[in-house]
């Protein structure tokens with residue numbers, strides 16, 4: 703079993719979007735039993751909450767249902783549990799580095815490393831912006847999800 707954890711700040715916008723989109727891709731590709739997915743936030747502001755209504759609406763319009771997800775905070779033990787710990791932006795990456803146990807840093811990467819064709823290196827925080835930010839998050843997440851699955855297929859399955 704390969705385990706993937708997506709991490710953003712609040713675990714209500716970007717990382718649940720990545721969780722849902724990647725889950726859908728993995729299921730469509732018939733590898734759902736071999737890949738386990740979760741998401742978490744570096745901060746505890748929204749622990750226990752459903753994904754932001756704007757994220758849910760934008761994802762659902764692309765056929766991805768995020769409604770069952772609930773926010774949780776990332777913890778050092780996640781690095782023992784997961785094979786990939788994927789940060790949405792540099793700030794998340796920095797916060798994750800601070801709690802990453804010795805010897806586990808190779809698991810930690812920016813998610814968009816898996817979409818090298820994109821000009822962006824970070825998935826920008828859409829929380830305080832308008833609706834287009836949520837569409838942009840989905841575009842970036844869809845591209846990186848394909849690259850991530852390719853990486854897992856080539857290196858792990």
Ligand code: 4NP
Nearest residue numbers: 710711712713714715716829
């Ligand atoms: P996320 O977005 O990190 O993509 O879940 C945010 C959600 C909440 C806040 C900031 C970003 N907040 O400040 O409450």
